[in-house]
Amino acid sequence: MRNSLRPVRLLTAAVFALAGLIFVTSFNTAKGTNIRTDASLLKLSDLIRQRSHRNAELDAETAAVRGDVDDLVRRDDGSTKAEDEKLETLAQAAGTRELTGRALTVSLADAPPNATAAPGYPEPQANDLVIHQQDLQAVVNALWQGGAQGVQVMDQRLISTSAVRCVGNTLILQGRVYSPPYKVTAVGDTDKLRKALADSPAIQNYQLYVKAYGLGWKVDERETVTLPGYSGTVNLHYAEPAE
Incomplete structure (x- = not known):
């Protein structure tokens, strides 16, 4: 009988030890650790x-x-003029060359710190007042859908392997960190770009939060913009030549 009770006693002791650890941790936290000044x-x-x-x-x-x-x-590759032109065309398509032309710049910003709901809308939760990854991604996707020749987020050119990621309301793009407000610039036919933004269901949903809680949204048309060529590394796991 004594041997059969030993596992139960060990389990009970482990539970009390874990409970004690939780209580100590809770006590230390309750003493006033300030996550803003820690x-x-x-x-x-x-x-x-x-x-x-x-x-x-x-x-x-x-x-x-x-x-x-x-x-x-x-200088030294010995290629023909036609081959050089083809290479330059591919470099432009890949986003590694500067691109100049008419552009739209879309600016997104968090709601003001003292934001309240507009009449007829529920009071906002914390997540209702900040820019999220899906908001930025919706803008980028719409601009590509509208025929953008090149897209820049903040001061970085996007390429096929670029990923727009947010942690909280902080943007992490190609190894660099940005805080709102965010700016997305696209070179292309500005009328088509505007239409693509207006037609995007995700952006239409974002506009509801603009109206309800004051999230920032601004679209500026610019006569001439030069986007920088992408200058970072390219890590491809698999690729095929385009036909």
Whole structure:
């Protein structure tokens, strides 16, 4: 009988030990740890900013080296003029060359800190007052759908492997971190771009929150804009030549 009760006693002791750990953790938290001023969180925030700044510097260095390599290739590759033109066309399509033309810039921003609901709408929850990943992605998708020749989010050119990701209301794009307000610029036929924005169901849903809670939304047409060529690395797991 004594041996049969031993597992039960061990399990009971483990449960009490776990409960004690939870109580100690809760007590320490209740004593007043402030997540806005906690040193470890501030250090993490500083580290993220430092890494983002360093990534920007590395992007600039990569762009300079890539420019030198391109110059050497054009000088020594022995290709024909037709082949060079084809290569330039492919580079433009890939987004690694500058692109100049008429453009639309879409600006999105969080609601004001003191935002309240417009008449007829329920009071907002915290998630109703900030820009989310799906909002930014909806704008980017609509602009591509509208025939954009190139798209830039903040100060970075998008390519086929670019991913727009948000953690909370912070944008992480190609190794760099951004806070709202966000700007998305697309070069192309501005009438078609406007229509694509207006026709997007996801953006129509976003406009409801603009009306209800004051989320930011602004579309500016610009006569001439030059988008930078993408200068980062390209990690492809699988690729086929386009027909």
